[in-house]
Amino acid sequence: MSTQEIRQNKATRQxxxxxxxxNQKPKEFEKTSEASEEAPAHDDSCPFCPGTxxxxxxxxxEHTDPESGRWQTRAIINKFPALVPEGGLERREAGIxxxxxxxxxxxxIIESRVHNQQMATMNPDQVALVIDTYHRRYLENKREHPxxxxxxxxxxxxxxxxxxxxxHSQLILTSVLPNHIRWREHEADRYFDEQGRCxxxxxxxxxxxxxxxxxxxxxxxxxxxPYAAEESFQVQIMxxxxxxxxxxxxxxxxxxxxxxxxxxxSRLYQKLNDPDYNYxxxxxxxxxxxxxxxxxxxxxxxxxxSPAGFQIGSGTCINPSFPEADADTLNEPGDE
Numbered sequence: 001m002s003t004q005e006i007r008q009n010k011a012t013r014q015x016x017x018x019x020x021x022x023n024q025k026p027k028e029f030e031k032t033s034e035a036s037e038e039a040p041a042h043d044d045s046c047p048f049c050p051g052t053x054x055x056x057x058x059x060x061x062e063h064t065d066p067e068s069g070r071w072q073t074r075a076i077i078n079k080f081p082a083l084v085p086e087g088g089l090e091r092r093e094a095g096i097x098x099x100x101x102x103x104x105x106x107x108x109i110i111e112s113r114v115h116n117q118q119m120a121t122m123n124p125d126q127v128a129l130v131i132d133t134y135h136r137r138y139l140e141n142k143r144e145h146p147x148x149x150x151x152x153x154x155x156x157x158x159x160x161x162x163x164x165x166x167x168h169s170q171l172i173l174t175s176v177l178p179n180h181i182r183w184r185e186h187e188a189d190r191y192f193d194e195q196g197r198c199x200x201x202x203x204x205x206x207x208x209x210x211x212x213x214x215x216x217x218x219x220x221x222x223x224x225x226p227y228a229a230e231e232s233f234q235v236q237i238m239x240x241x242x243x244x245x246x247x248x249x250x251x252x253x254x255x256x257x258x259x260x261x262x263x264x265x266s267r268l269y270q271k272l273n274d275p276d277y278n279y280x281x282x283x284x285x286x287x288x289x290x291x292x293x294x295x296x297x298x299x300x301x302x303x304x305x306s307p308a309g310f311q312i313g314s315g316t317c318i319n320p321s322f323p324e325a326d327a328d329t330l331n332e333p334g335d336e
Contacts, residue, residue, distance in 0.1 A: 003020060004017070004018065004019055004020075005017075005018045005322075006018070007227060007228040008228055009226070009227075009228040009230075010199060010202070010203055010227070010228075011184065011187060011188065011191075011199050011200060011203065012183065012184055012187050013187055014228070014230075014316075015228070015316060016228040016229070016230055016316070016317045016318075016319055017316060017317065017318045017319070018318075018319050018320075018321075018322055019318055019319070019320055020320065020321065020322060020325075038116065039115055039116040039165045040115060040116060041114050041115055041116055041117075042114075042115050043115045043165075043166070046115055046164065046165070046166050047079075047164075048108075048110045048115075048164065048166040048168060049113075049115050049166060050070075050071075050113050058076040058077040058079070059074065059075075059076055060075040060076060060077065060107060060137065060140075061074070061075040061133065061136060061137060061140075062074040062075070063129050063132070063133060070113065071113065072112075072113065072126070072129055073109065073110060073111055073112070073129050073130055073132075073133045074109070074110040074133075075107055075108070075109050075110075075133055075136075075137050075171075076107065076108050076110065077106070077107060077108075078106040078107060078108050078170070081105075081106035082102070082104070082106050082172060083102050083103060083104025083105060083106050083172060083173070083174055084102060084103070084104070084105075084106070085103065085104065085105050086101070086103070087101030087102075087103050088101060088103065089101075089103055089175050100175075103175055104148060104172060104173045104174040104175060105141060105145065105148075105171075105172065105173040106170070106171075106172050106173075107137060107141075107170065107171040107172075108168050108169075108170055108171075109130070109133050109134065109137065109152075109168060109169040109170065109171060110166065110167070110168050111126075111130045111133075111167040111168055111169060112126065112166075112167045114167075115165065115166050116165065117167055118156065118167050118265075118269070118274070119154070119156075119167065119261065119262065119265045120262070120265040120266045120268070120269035120274070121266075121269070122262065123262075124255070124258050124259050124262050125258075127258035127259075127261055127262045128254060128255050128258035130169070130258070131254045131257050131258045131261070132254055134152050134169070134171070134246075134281065135246070135247070135249060135254060137152075137171055138150055138152065138171070138246060138247055138283075139247050141171065141173055142247060145173050147175070148173040148174060148175050149173065149174050149175075149176075149177055149181070149285045150171065150172075150173050150283070151171070151172050151173075151174070151280065151281075152169065152170070152171050152246075152280070152281040153169065153170055153172075153278060153279065153280045153281070154168075154169040154170070154278065154279050155170070155278055156276055156277050156278070157274075157275070157276025157277065157303065158276060159276035159303040159306075160276040160277055160278045160303045161278070177285055181282075181285050182285075184282075185284075185285060185293075185294060187199070188200070188293045188294050188295075189293050191293075192292065192293040198242055198292060198293060198294070198295050199295075200238060200242075200294075200295030200297065201242050201295060203227075203238075204222055204238055204240060207222060207224045207227075208222055212324050212327065213225040213226070213227065213323050213324060213327045214327065215235060215264060215267065215327050215330045215331055216237070216260050216263050216264055218256050218259055218260060219240075219256060220239060220240055220241065220252070220253045220256040220257070221237050221238065221239055221240065221253075221256055221257055221259075221260045222237070222238055222240060223235055223236070223237045223238075223260050223263070223264050224236060224327070225323040225324075225326045225327045225330070226323060227323060228323075229319055229323045229326070230301075230317040230319060231301045231302060231303075231304070231305075231317070231319065232302065232304050232305065232319055232320060232321045232326060233268060233271075233272065233275075233302045233304070233321075233326045233329075233330070234299070234300065234301050234302070234323075234326075235264050235268075235300045235330075236297050236298065236299050236300070237257065237260045237261065237264065237297060237298040237300070238295065238297040238298075239253065239257075239295075239296065239297070241253075242292070242295055243295065243296060244283070244284040244290070244291040244292075244293075244294035244295060244296060245283055245284045245291075245296060246281050246283035246296045247283070257298070261279075261298065264300060264330075265277075265300070267330045267334070268300075268302060268330070270334050271329055271330060271332070271334070272302065272304070275302045275303070275304060276302070276303040276304075277300060277301060277302045277303060278300075278301050278303065279298055279299060279300040279301070280298070280299050280301075281296065281297075281298055282296060282297050282298070282299055283296040284296065305320065
């Protein structure tokens with residue numbers, strides 16, 4: 001393997017620069033003790049902790065413990081929404097420019113009653129409840145707003161954009177289809193037209209056979225560091241069965257996705273000392289669950305290095321570590 005290398009993402013045809021000369025060892029990626037300061041199990045000032053919420057009009061859904069009757073996960077309206085279900089979708093002109101109302105929906109999914117509990121430290125059953133809450137809110141919003149794009153994501157840590165420690169995810173619906181999503185779906189269309197196959201299914205088959213970058217596998221999901229990973233320790237979790245829409249996940253698959261997500265986040269937590277990260281559920285932007293060209297997946301991206309001038313100016317990512325080395329680190333023996 002050469003010192004420097006440029007690899008192409010099979011699914012998007014985007015190029016990524018790999019420069020191990022800039023490499024940091026996993027220990028150097030770790031947070032400082034100040035950044036990892038422990039939070040209490042309950043915070044009276046936290047709006048998500050039990051007993052602090054006024055949810056008379058904001059509660060959308062909750063899972064409750066059948067024995068204690070206490071809530072386990074909740075979905076609520078974001079009090080500081082990026083988009084709101086008011087106004088319409090029409091575009092208007094402002095001279096040579098276009099604008100429209102900030103129409104959409106913004107929800108918060110509270111993942112646990114415990115203020116300082118994170119996905120990496122939950123048990124698989126707790127993570128499965130979170131996945132089920134994602135799924136229920138996804139389906140409900142798709143029914144109510146079939147023409148809007150649904151995005152489910154989790155920000156963990158300040159570098160990833162979170163402002164509250166309490167474990168939570170977000171769901172946003174928007175009528176605007178971002179260019180990078182449009183491009184990803186366009187490239188999947190192009191590949192299918194040329195090859196007659198789903199590009200993600202081909203990636204899954206190759207990764208499962210080569211196994212050089214695989215970090216997790218169960219009956220329904222494969223977790224691996226992408227061949228052209230844009231971030232150090234980026235991991236993608238893909239369903240082995242071809243499906244375009246996250247909405248089609250089955251109950252058993254939800255449990256297996258929870259197992260995969262818990263396992264990989266726990267490894268990142270242990271190897272990199274609880275790094276800041278984002279994960280996103282990438283699903284078909286349009287309502288076509290039977291689309292043979294698209295394949296939903298979870299994309300986990302630790303936020304270990306800030307982009308600099310070249311990345312911003314060129315739009316090209318520089319990754320200081322090769323995916324194979326990251327996979328080796330995540331596969332080193334350790335507690336799960």
